[in-house]
Amino acid sequence: MPGDPKECRMHAFRCIELASGARNPQLKSTFLELSANWQKLAGDLEFTQRLLAQDLAEPTVQSVAAGHAFQ
Numbered sequence: 753m754p755g756d757p758k759e760c761r762m763h764a765f766r767c768i769e770l771a772s773g774a775r776n777p778q779l780k781s782t783f784l785e786l787s788a789n790w791q792k793l794a795g796d797l798e799f800t801q802r803l804l805a806q807d808l809a810e811p812t813v814q815s816v817a818a819g820h821a822f823q
Contacts, residue, residue, distance in 0.1 A: 757794040764790035
């Protein structure tokens with residue numbers, strides 16, 4: 753699955769750095785909003801990766817049924 757939560761958090765941190773140096777309040781607000789979006793994306797990616805890992809680790813009903821048919 754594409755997407756790296758660590759990379760998203762690096763982008764979020766960079767947005768915070770840019771916000772701290774922004775002189776324009778609107779620009780600062782935009783960078784802070786971008787940072788929050790990157791952080792949310794990182795969390796969403798981690799959640800999805802956990803779901804995928806769990807799904808791959810659990811046998812499906814079909815694979816379990818097929819295994820019993822050959823025993």
